[in-house]
Amino acid sequence: MPSSLIHQSLPLFWFKMDTLPHTHRPTIAIVEDEADLRLNLELFLRSCGYPAWSVGSAEALYKHLVTRPTQIIIVDIGLPGEDGFSLIEHLAAANRYGLIAMTARGATADRIQGLKRGADLYFVKPVDLYELEAGIESVLRRLNQISRRRGEDQPDPWVLDLFDSSLHAPNGEAVALTAREIELLAYLMSRPGEIIGKEDLLLHLSGSTAMDDFHRIETLLYRLRKKAEQTLGLGLPVRSVFGRGLSFIGPAHIKRL
Incomplete structure (x- = not known):
């Protein structure tokens, strides 16, 4: 079974279930307005041992970030209301999150804009989920390096x-x-x-x-x-x-x- 993220529900047995939950894994939030994609991605991340939660808009993300400490955020660009480019720029200004863009918009200009706005990585759908997992690990290493340099776990206010x-x-x-x-x-x-x-x-x-x-x-x-x-x-x-x-x-x- 291919590991590409596709636009229909996938059977639960498809996800790798041999990975037991890990301690000290970063929490990952998903911002994706298409419900099936959002659920499939959340289930995959959970099967990899990551605490994960998901919402369908930037507005919902802002609301839930208050009570759900999160380290990495995966953002779709084509969101209703505030779009993904704006959301990434806003989150990057907080200087506390790893940011991954995941979108169907694969033009070079869109990639450049996403990275300039603050995305650590830019994936074009359909996304190979194991490549996404490797990308998350890469972003996590960067966050850990920043944390070690600061000598603390929490960002300065x-x-x-x-x-x-x-x-x-x-x-x-x-x-x-x-x-x-x-x-x-x-x-x-x-x-x-x-x-x-x-x-x-x-x-x-x-x-x-x-x-x-x-x-x-x-x-x-x-x-x-x-x-x-x-x-x-x-x-x-x-x-x-x-x-x-x-x-x-x-x-x-x-x-x-």
Whole structure:
């Protein structure tokens, strides 16, 4: 039986069942909108001894990452709502995940875009599952090397210092913030990983729930992203979740007065 990932359900006996669960295996998340593919891939990874879970959209991933610590994320590019390229870029900014793109889009331009956005590997469907497993092991080695260099298992958090009005990135760089930028970040970073709705943000930041005013928050965030990229050399891990609101997805700490 070939090990290519195909677009129909596969019999459960096809997966290799001789591999017993391993301890200290990284948890893998799958973001794939086609249910059969998602299930087959999750079953295969579990048969290889990896704790695995799966969702059908970027929005669902952001929600579950709050309560499901995950080391490697496999991302389909053609997702509903926020697409896979955007999701990979956002996750790469958090500097804590191994990222694997898996898609039917095999054009050279798409491959280049995926890798530039932050994917460690880019697989074109149909994917040989044992090649995917080897790729996961390769990404895991990279993550372990980074962890050893840091001398710790957890990534450094983003720190919002309310005393000196600054944001400190995991790479040690800092950027000064305005009062409005602090207000926005403090609210998002107080609830890391949670999707904060537009009405909630509007009410907290402006005392209004008029959706016409949300563009002011988007403008503020746009300028803050640019400032962070230019000053810190890292992308700000604040994600616009399609149709919902905003989420701070990196590890966060607020240093209060």
